[in-house]
Amino acid sequence: MATNEEKLKTIISHAKEYGFVFPSSEIYDGLSAVYDYGQLGSELKFNIKEYWWKAMVQMHENIVGIDSAIFMHPTTWKASGHVDAFNDPLIDNKDSKKRYRADVLIEEYIENKLRAKIEKEVEKAKERFGAAFDEAQYLSTNPRVVEYQKKIDEINARFKKALEDSNMDEMKQIIVDLEIACPISGTKNWTEVRQFNLMFATEIGSLAEGANKIYLRPETAQGIFVNYLNVQKTGRMKIPFGIAQIGKAFRNEIVARQFIFRMREFEQMEMQFFVKPGEQKHWYEYWKTARLKWHQALGLSDKKYRYHDHLKTAHYADAACDIEFEFPMGFKELEGIHSRTNFDLNAHQEFSKKKLQYFDPELNENYVPYVVETSVGLDRMFLSILSASYKEETLEDGSTRVVLSLPPFLAPYKVAILPLMKKDGLPEKAREIMDQLKFSFNCHYEEKDAIGKRYRRHDAYGTPFCVTIDPQTLEDNMVTIRDRDTMKQERVAVDQLERIIREKVDLSSALKKLV
Numbered sequence: 001m002a003t004n005e006e007k008l009k010t011i012i013s014h015a016k017e018y019g020f021v022f023p024s025s026e027i028y029d030g031l032s033a034v035y036d037y038g039q040l041g042s043e044l045k046f047n048i049k050e051y052w053w054k055a056m057v058q059m060h061e062n063i064v065g066i067d068s069a070i071f072m073h074p075t076t077w078k079a080s081g082h083v084d085a086f087n088d089p090l091i092d093n094k095d096s097k098k099r100y101r102a103d104v105l106i107e108e109y110i111e112n113k114l115r116a117k118i119e120k121e122v123e124k125a126k127e128r129f130g131a132a133f134d135e136a137q138y139l140s141t142n143p144r145v146v147e148y149q150k151k152i153d154e155i156n157a158r159f160k161k162a163l164e165d166s167n168m169d170e171m172k173q174i175i176v177d178l179e180i181a182c183p184i185s186g187t188k189n190w191t192e193v194r195q196f197n198l199m200f201a202t203e204i205g206s207l208a209e210g211a212n213k214i215y216l217r218p219e220t221a222q223g224i225f226v227n228y229l230n231v232q233k234t235g236r237m238k239i240p241f242g243i244a245q246i247g248k249a250f251r252n253e254i255v256a257r258q259f260i261f262r263m264r265e266f267e268q269m270e271m272q273f274f275v276k277p278g279e280q281k282h283w284y285e286y287w288k289t290a291r292l293k294w295h296q297a298l299g300l301s302d303k304k305y306r307y308h309d310h311l312k313t314a315h316y317a318d319a320a321c322d323i324e325f326e327f328p329m330g331f332k333e334l335e336g337i338h339s340r341t342n343f344d345l346n347a348h349q350e351f352s353k354k355k356l357q358y359f360d361p362e363l364n365e366n367y368v369p370y371v372v373e374t375s376v377g378l379d380r381m382f383l384s385i386l387s388a389s390y391k392e393e394t395l396e397d398g399s400t401r402v403v404l405s406l407p408p409f410l411a412p413y414k415v416a417i418l419p420l421m422k423k424d425g426l427p428e429k430a431r432e433i434m435d436q437l438k439f440s441f442n443c444h445y446e447e448k449d450a451i452g453k454r455y456r457r458h459d460a461y462g463t464p465f466c467v468t469i470d471p472q473t474l475e476d477n478m479v480t481i482r483d484r485d486t487m488k489q490e491r492v493a494v495d496q497l498e499r500i501i502r503e504k505v506d507l508s509s510a511l512k513k514l515v
Ligand code: GAP
Pocket: 218, 219, 220, 221, 251, 253, 260, 261, 262, 263, 264, 266, 267, 268, 270, 333, 334, 335, 336, 373, 375, 376, 377, 378, 379, 380
């Protein structure tokens, strides 16, 4: 069985080999936690965005979309709390000069030193007891396992309190008490733990004008908050209504690993839903259910998703949860759903000195709406889809094939057009078919290599259909259509192709599952 690390490595190399994702500026050895999307990756990303946008904007009469600027007035970030509180606790090792997130060092200690031991004990017991093994009972009665679990609980309680109190001395003390060493130098020669702001800052204007510090936005949400009244008034929106946005966000992440899971430049798909005060709980539950349904409609396996309710919420939220996905590295946050109260609008009202109240014609009164937010990372969506679709299959003849069984409507190419040979009028006929289909689908024309090799290549791209044009086609206008998932080949008339392909790759079939 491949380890989590090996599984992720396989996805990373597949993504690179087939033009999905490349390390940024690779010829200069790359830039940590920054990635570029290649020719297939950008298509897949575009299709994910379309699925989200259509589901959120087009399918809801009371949700509209905007595209706000990355740069915003610096006071935005003071009001939102990001200048003062968007921090990670950092610690440096004095010998290796390497910088770490203190909370991650502690979490990794728990994972690698304690949880790994529990897993090992369970594996051994499984082998020993076979089918009679009762894992739940074993976990609660085996003295060694109980001891490890007790230690995990103790560390977690201490760690949680230190985080809540922003007690950096206690955070350092936990690292010292657990005797955590730097993985590079092997020493325990640590600095104090300090808070480090995650926003990237730059300057706007020339020096002559007097430069001003501004930030690259760390979330797209604030562009929605500051525009909410513009949209409400010009769009004549009535509460409850939503504003959606897809765009780049930037965070100076210190722990930059796990491929496109945690990046310094990434994309978010966020929607703020403005509701009457007091109705936020209802809408929070509504969006929690609706967003899980959106993920599950991809058909990647319902078991790969779970909710993680936040027991302790941020100061501005009265409820929050994550939708977690089983990535190659285990279950991790994919999307956040937050009931943000009226914190952001109130803060902007206070800092801007502009009224941000909504006049409710039904109640005949003004109020600052409450907000329920749904926020999903586009790059995390990409990784979840890529990793769940990647399969290595052993075929009947003993050979293996790598196939990306992407949801067909998300596939970069919908159909490959493949003349069997590069002669006898087959390329011309193939081009003629391509010219008919390219108005409806992203097609890929290929005439190089044996047909089997071309099929395998398109399996690895995730192309749902391959259409082969052979000498018989010139006589009867029939082609062979091969299905990526079943590998079944069928002879069909050229004028049936559009219908057959559309039935499988049409985005509206996924959207219909949502209503
Ligand atoms: N406006 C709310 C907000 O930004 P968040 O939980 O910090 O909340 C929302 O981020 C989502 O954005 C996450 O669930 C994740 O999918 C994505 N995300 C956050 N930081 C990221 C990073 N460094 N790299 C990639 N995606 C990230």
